[in-house]
Amino acid sequence: MAAVLGLIIGVVTGIFLQPDIPIVLQPYLPIMVVAALDALLGAARAYFERSFSDKVFVISFFSNVITATLLVFLGNQLGVGSQLTTAVIVVMGIRIFSNVSAIRRFIFRG
Amino acid sequence: MAGRNEHEHARDERRRDPQSTLRHQRRRDKVNDDTATGSFPVVRRKPASRNLDRNATRSRMVTSALVMVLCALLGYGYMVQAHNTQSSYESMTEDELRRLFTETSSQVSKLEDRKTQLTEQLNSIKSAVDKQEQARLIAQQNEQTSGILSGRLPAQGKGVTITIAERAGKPIDAATMFHLIEELRNAGAEVIEFAGVRVITSTSIQRVNGNLVCDGVTLTSPYVVKAIGDPSTLQGAVDIAGGVGSDLKLDFGAGVAVQQVDNVVIETVRQPQTNKYAKTVE
Numbered sequence: 515m516a517a518v519l520g521l522i523i524g525v526v527t528g529i530f531l532q533p534d535i536p537i538v539l540q541p542y543l544p545i546m547v548v549a550a551l552d553a554l555l556g557a558a559r560a561y562f563e564r565s566f567s568d569k570v571f572v573i574s575f576f577s578n579v580i581t582a583t584l585l586v587f588l589g590n591q592l593g594v595g596s597q598l599t600t601a602v603i604v605v606m607g608i609r610i611f612s613n614v615s616a617i618r619r620f621i622f623r624g
Numbered sequence: 625m626a627g628r629n630e631h632e633h634a635r636d637e638r639r640r641d642p643q644s645t646l647r648h649q650r651r652r653d654k655v656n657d658d659t660a661t662g663s664f665p666v667v668r669r670k671p672a673s674r675n676l677d678r679n680a681t682r683s684r685m686v687t688s689a690l691v692m693v694l695c696a697l698l699g700y701g702y703m704v705q706a707h708n709t710q711s712s713y714e715s716m717t718e719d720e721l722r723r724l725f726t727e728t729s730s731q732v733s734k735l736e737d738r739k740t741q742l743t744e745q746l747n748s749i750k751s752a753v754d755k756q757e758q759a760r761l762i763a764q765q766n767e768q769t770s771g772i773l774s775g776r777l778p779a780q781g782k783g784v785t786i787t788i789a790e791r792a793g794k795p796i797d798a799a800t801m802f803h804l805i806e807e808l809r810n811a812g813a814e815v816i817e818f819a820g821v822r823v824i825t826s827t828s829i830q831r832v833n834g835n836l837v838c839d840g841v842t843l844t845s846p847y848v849v850k851a852i853g854d855p856s857t858l859q860g861a862v863d864i865a866g867g868v869g870s871d872l873k874l875d876f877g878a879g880v881a882v883q884q885v886d887n888v889v890i891e892t893v894r895q896p897q898t899n900k901y902a903k904t905v906e
Contacts, residue, residue, distance in 0.1 A: 516689070516695070517692065520693060520695030520698075523692070525700070575694050596717045
């Protein structure tokens with residue numbers, strides 16, 4: 515409930531404020547968003563498995579975001595930023611898919 | 625290994641006095657009866673957590689708030705990124721930029737081509753419209769001119785009115801009358817009406833049964849000829865010495881009066897004749 519409410523608040527704020535993100539942050543924001551999405555879906559899966567822990571969620575959220583950002587930052591330092599971005603996106607995508615499939619199994623029992 | 629050693633050790637003991645054996649046995653039992661084992665260390669049980677019950681609602685609120693904040697962050701970041709994704713050339717790699725550039729330039733050239741095509745089309749349409757307009761103007765002028773020429777339209781303008789009174793017993797020759805018309809034409813008469821008959825290209829005058837007949841209309845004296853053109857030239861053409869006016873006066877004794885008029889109105893018209901054989905050259 516809190517998660518849905520928070521999502522709605524964030525989206526509405528983003529729509530109404532429409533701020534310009536600083537250029538330094540520009541390559542990292544999509545990665546952060548995807549990582550956070552993965553954390554959220556992992557939390558949803560844990561919720562359906564009745565093993566949801568808010569502590570774990572908060573930690574996984576931050577660790578996901580920070581790890582992804584650091585990875586892309588490292589890639590930018592090494593000159594392979596876009597490739598690492600792709601790698602992160604791919605991994606997060608796979609995780610999102612597996613989480614969604616687990617959630618689907620819990621919802622549809624199959 | 626240890627067991628065998630102990631066994632032998634015990635046998636050795638037994639060989640000694642029983643008292644010491646018993647003492648030894650007691651010592652060994654004390655060691656062996658210890659419940660502590662090496663592989664499974666006993667973990668002391670935690671005292672039941674007191675905080676869980678007391679702070680349950682508060683911690684739940686805090687964590688749900690935290691979750692909400694994180695989700696809000698996620699949604700916010702998502703929207704921001706979704707809004708800013710169009711102008712993020714900075715995050716593109718060289719390859720992507722090059723591809724984008726190529727695509728854009730090819731698109732530009734395509735659009736230029738299209739523009740050229742459309743401009744050509746527009747120009748051709750414009751010129752066609754112009755041509756059509758010109759053709760229409762020309763057709764209008766032609767229509768007027770030829771309408772006046774062919775006698776299809778009434779006309780008015782400066783000109784002269786010539787009244788020819790035939791002397792009784794001296795009928796005027798048809799050829800002389802036609803000569804008069806030709807003289808007027810030579811003098812630049814644009815429209816001529818001969819005694820109520822509009823003169824056109826095929827007009828003829830003949831004498832039938834003592835009467836002048838012009839295009840099938842029998843005429844009677846006096847003949848009034850109206851001509852539109854430069855009045856003085858027309859008058860000169862008729863009144864010139866040795867001209868058709870003097871011919872009429874001298875040969876036929878007719879009275880010829882030429883009058884310059886500011887506005888000669890010729891309202892007689894002729895139906896245009898449709899050509900049966902002649903067609904326009906295309």
